[in-house]
Amino acid sequence: QKEVEQNSGPLSVPEGAIASLNCTYSDRVSQSFFWYRQYSGKSPELIMSIYSNGDKEDGRFTAQLNKASQYVSLLIRDSQPSDSATYLCAVPFASRDDKIIFGKGTRLHILP
């Protein structure tokens, strides 16, 4: 299993719909999880952090964490064309001296 795995996409979602982005990770003891957004030609930008099982909401974004299943997801409600970007999942790995491992990202395309 890859350390942090994401579907590369592209994921195409109609404007106004919910976009669902998924990430699985292999380190069972990871305690913190991050989602970054990266527009083409730009640097990654932190959009969500989650540390506890369950949901965390911030505006149109909801992060969901299930440590037992080693799964973290990002939901984007009322998707806008400006949400079109690559979304990176990042997880610190205790087995790698707590270095943060980034997934390769999911490309999201919001269809106007």
Add this chain to the structure above:
Amino acid sequence: NAGVTQTPKFRILKIGQSMTLQCTQDMNHNYMYWYRQDPGMGLKLIYYSVGAGITDKGEVPNGYNVSRSTTEDFPLRLELAAPSQTSVYFCASSYAVNEQYFGPGTRLTVT
């Protein structure tokens, strides 16, 4: 706060030349990182530092060197540039193992 700044934004090097990519952060973060990102690919960790005077290798350190003499600065040195080092380089910083904040990147071409 400026956050994480990087210079230069763009650079073209000839094979065999050397250069230093500059990175500065004003958030008093102890951790700093250098990544490279090839077109359409993920981030690869080159080097990182957990504090002034302490550096360690990441996944792809060959052909690069770093130093960390102050909390704020973490320069990346390329010696004997090769075409395989053509990439976008991002510097990032964080407070311990926590959210990382990225600089705008340096786009490097080696020809």
